[in-house]
Amino acid sequence: MHVWAQAEAADAWLNKVGSPAEAAAWLQQDPLLRLGRQLCRHLPEDLAGVKLINLMGSNGTKAVAAALMGAAMTCVDISPSNAQYGQQLAAAAGVEVAFVVSDVLQLHPNEHHGQYDIVLLELGVLHYFVDLLPLMAKVEQLLAPGGRLLLREFHPVSTKLISSKGKKHKVAGHYFSQDLVDSQVAYSKYNTNSSSSSSSSSDSTAAGRVRLRQWTLGEVVSSVAAARLVLQVLEEEPGVKLADAGLPKLFTLVAQKPAGDLLGSSR
Numbered sequence: 001m002h003v004w005a006q007a008e009a010a011d012a013w014l015n016k017v018g019s020p021a022e023a024a025a026w027l028q029q030d031p032l033l034r035l036g037r038q039l040c041r042h043l044p045e046d047l048a049g050v051k052l053i054n055l056m057g058s059n060g061t062k063a064v065a066a067a068l069m070g071a072a073m074t075c076v077d078i079s080p081s082n083a084q085y086g087q088q089l090a091a092a093a094g095v096e097v098a099f100v101v102s103d104v105l106q107l108h109p110n111e112h113h114g115q116y117d118i119v120l121l122e123l124g125v126l127h128y129f130v131d132l133l134p135l136m137a138k139v140e141q142l143l144a145p146g147g148r149l150l151l152r153e154f155h156p157v158s159t160k161l162i163s164s165k166g167k168k169h170k171v172a173g174h175y176f177s178q179d180l181v182d183s184q185v186a187y188s189k190y191n192t193n194s195s196s197s198s199s200s201s202s203d204s205t206a207a208g209r210v211r212l213r214q215w216t217l218g219e220v221v222s223s224v225a226a227a228r229l230v231l232q233v234l235e236e237e238p239g240v241k242l243a244d245a246g247l248p249k250l251f252t253l254v255a256q257k258p259a260g261d262l263l264g265s266s267r
Contacts, residue, residue, distance in 0.1 A: 017059075017061065020085060020088035020089040020091070020092045021092045023061065023089055023092075024064070024089055024092035024093035024094075025092075027061065027064055027065050027068060027089075027093055028068060028093060031065040031066075031068035031069050032065075032069065034061065034062075034065040035062055035065040035066055035069065036062075036122075036152070038152065038237070038250075038252060039120075039122070039150065039152055039252075042148075042150055042233065042252065042254050043118070043150070046070065047066060047069045047070040047071040048070035048071075049070070049072060050070070050071050050072065050117050050118065051071075051072045051074075051115060051116045051117045051118075051144075052066055052071045052072065052073055052074070052116065052117065052118040052119075052120060053073075053074040053075075053076065053112070053115075053116045053118070053119055053120065053142060054066070054073070054074070054075045054076065054120045054122070055076050055104045055119060055120065055121055055125070055139075056076065056077055056078075056104060056121065056125040056128070057075035057076060057077050057082075057086070057120075058077055058079075058082055058086075059077075059082045059085045059086050059089065060075045060077075060082070060083075060085065060086025060087075060089050060090060060097060060099065061086075061089070062120065062122060063075035063086065063090075063097045064086070064089050064090050064093050064095060064097060066120075067090065067093070067095035067096065067097050068093060068095055073095075073096075073097040073098065074097070074098040074099075074100060074112075074116070075097055075098070075099050075100070076099075076100045076102055076104050076107065077099075077100075077101065078101065078102065078103055078104075079101070080101050083099040083100075083101045086099050087099055104135070104138060105134055105135065105138055107138065107142070109141070112141075112142055113141045113142060114141070114142070114143070114144050114145075115142065115144065116142050116143055116144060116147055117143075117144060117146075117147045117148070118147060118148055118149075118150055119139045119142050119143055119147070119148075119149050119150070120150050120151075121139075121149070121150070121151045121152075121153070122150075122151075122152050122153075123152060123153060123154065124153070124154060125153070126151075126153055126215055126220065127159075127212040127213055127214050127215065128210070128212065128213075129213065130180070130213050132215060132219065132220065132223035133223055133226055133227070135223070136149075136223045136224055136226065136227035136229070137226075137227050139227060139229070140227040140228060140229055140257055143229075143257040144257070145257060145258065145259045145260065146256065146257065146258075146259040147256070147257050148232070148254055148255065148256045148257070149224065149229055149253070149254065149255045149256075149257075150252075150253075150254055151220075151224075151252070151253040151254075151255075152250065152251070152252045152253075153220070153250065153251060153253075154249070154250060155217070155236060155237075155248040155249050155250055155251050156175065156214060156215060156216050156217055156220075157175070157217075157247065157248050158239075158247055158248060158249050159214055160173050160174070160175050160177070160214045160216070161173045161174075161175045162247060164243070164244065164247070166243055167243040169247065175216060176216065177214075178213070180211040180212060180213055181211065181212045181213075181214060182209060182210075182211055182212075183209070183210055183211070183212050184208055184209060184210075185208050185209065185210050217251065220253070221234065221253070224253065224255045228257075228258070229255035229256060229257055230255060230256045230257075230258060231253070231254075231255050232254045232255060232256055233252065233253065233254035234251065234252075234253050234254075235251060235252045235253075236248045236250075236251045237249060237250040237251065237252070
């Protein structure tokens with residue numbers, strides 16, 4: 001694991017949302033709003049006792065918001081510093097959240113498989129995988145029968161195809177490209193100590209840099225189907241800015257694990 005994943009993340013969250021105590025107070029003001037109204041549309045009205053796992057849950061902000069609404073929360077992230085911040089955040093908010101430091105694909109079967117009512121994947125996570133099939137297979141394994149995947153992500157039309165600057169939009173990308181794209185790690189814009197470029201190194205894996213696989217909507221849906229999850233909802237959302245109103249900026253996907261294993265599982 002790169003050093004930036006262990007150390008700089010904590011500084012970034014302090015710059016973005018403040019100390020755990022400050023962030024906890026912000027979450028407590030309106031946990032439904034902090035979790036996101038679009039996500040909450042697809043959650044039970046009463047989350048009390050609902051077992052929810054947030055994969056690649058970063059610093060635990062969404063997990064703590066859901067816990068404040070009554071969910072039995074588990075948050076998984078590969079960064080120890082994210083987990084440390086999240087644990088302090090949960091304590092300050094007065095809720096319990098189980099933080100697991102792990103690659104999501106390496107979660108222990110005996111501890112997690114078949115345990116969850118909802119698996120949450122949210123905003124800027126799919127592009128870290130060069131193959132979505134193992135991820136969706138893991139999601140299916142984590143879900144209890146009848147459990148659901150709740151995925152909200154950036155729309156690939158806006159991330160892969162369209163380049164926007166104010167009111168000007170142009171087709172500047174290749175929607176079907178499978179190339180890996182070099183990029184800054186997501187939280188680097190909140191870290192004042194991070195360099196804005198990797199000019200000091202030609203290595204694309206330098207600290208603060210990642211290589212992303214940007215997926216088409218068809219590839220995402222197909223990976224969900226390959227995991228034998230039943231698609232229930234696919235909603236596309238326009239941008240919130242007036243200039244982006246006609247463009248798809250986000251999408252929400254809900255898929256359910258069948259209550260009965262009608263296809264015959266070998267697990």
